[in-house]
């Protein structure tokens with residue numbers, strides 16, 4: 001099969017478009033003909049070798065964990081999926097392998113693709129939508145009527161956080177650059193704050209939840225807008241430990257997002273119902289992986305990039 005492999009860590013040029021063995025499903029796995037794989041920020045960090053101590057992947061390595069495609073074969077213990085099913089999935093970070101024409105996945109981690117969207121759009125959903133879902137509902141226990149401040153509301157994770165918060169009945173405040181204020185307003189924020197020209201702590205107080213996808217001084221300034229008993233959830237915990245400034249505040253860092261099929265199915269249903277709008281995607285071919293890594297690594301800001309294996 002065609003795949004993008006790296007034989008050593010380094011700059012985007014290490015990504016080789018080449019033949020590699022087609023995987024075979026074990027008894028609890030499915031073989032998926034991958035139609036599209038998303039590129040996530042962590043992909044280039046793995047490629048550079050920055051995560052070697054945490055994830056000692058054997059080389060050569062095929063990157064990628066968010067994907068969509070069609071089930072081509074199933075192991076003899078698989079009962080939840082059938083050959084021909086259109087699916088999307090997030091592979092465990094320890095496994096990877098989505099930048100390829102075929103991948104095997106534990107059948108329990110594979111969900112039916114939302115019917116209303118194409119394969120490219122579906123491939124971009126799992127990790128960012130699950131990160132937002134788990135932050136808001138599993139960690140912060142966001143309730144109807146509560147107020148949440150979402151930093152990076154125009155980003156991949158932030159867009160889902162805004163929409164999920166509104167679906168839950170919460171009051172959502174979002175920060176973005178001025179270019180993206182209209183876009184986050186369209187997603188439903190009750191208040192949009194231009195982080196480059198306004199100080200959010202002068203406009204917001206007494207929030208129940210801060211969802212921080214930025215870190216650094218944005219996170220440090222966020223503690224003061226929380227009400228007593230409030231909670232800050234950050235996707236940037238791996239970079240900086242979370243230390244609340246007082247005992248009445250809580251902070252939780254998300255290091256990795258586990259896949260959860262029931263959550264993915266609920267997210268897919270919300271998309272098919274038109275309640276959640278998936279992120280826009282930009283399509284490239286699988287063989288363009290090196291070029292797209294360059295874009296991602298150097299602050300690409302226009303939605304998600306997906307690699308299509310269909311030419």
Ligand SMILES: NC(=O)c1ccc[n+]([C@@H]2O[C@H](COP(=O)([O-])OP(=O)(O)OC[C@H]3O[C@@H](n4cnc5c(N)ncnc54)[C@H](OP(=O)(O)O)[C@@H]3O)[C@@H](O)[C@H]2O)c1
Pocket residue numbers: 041042127128131151152153154155156157158175176177178179180195213214218235236254255256257300301
């Ligand atoms: N731990 C995990 O499991 C996990 C999972 C997924 C993602 N993440 C991490 O979460 C972070 C966000 O991911 P993403 O996919 O949403 O990234 P993304 O799509 O690149 O979005 C980042 C957004 O941040 C905004 N931004 C930059 N500086 C800001 C500031 N000071 N205040 C407010 N907004 C600001 C940008 O908005 P403008 O363009 O409007 O400036 C951009 O849209 C990344 O660091 C990623 O690695 C972690």
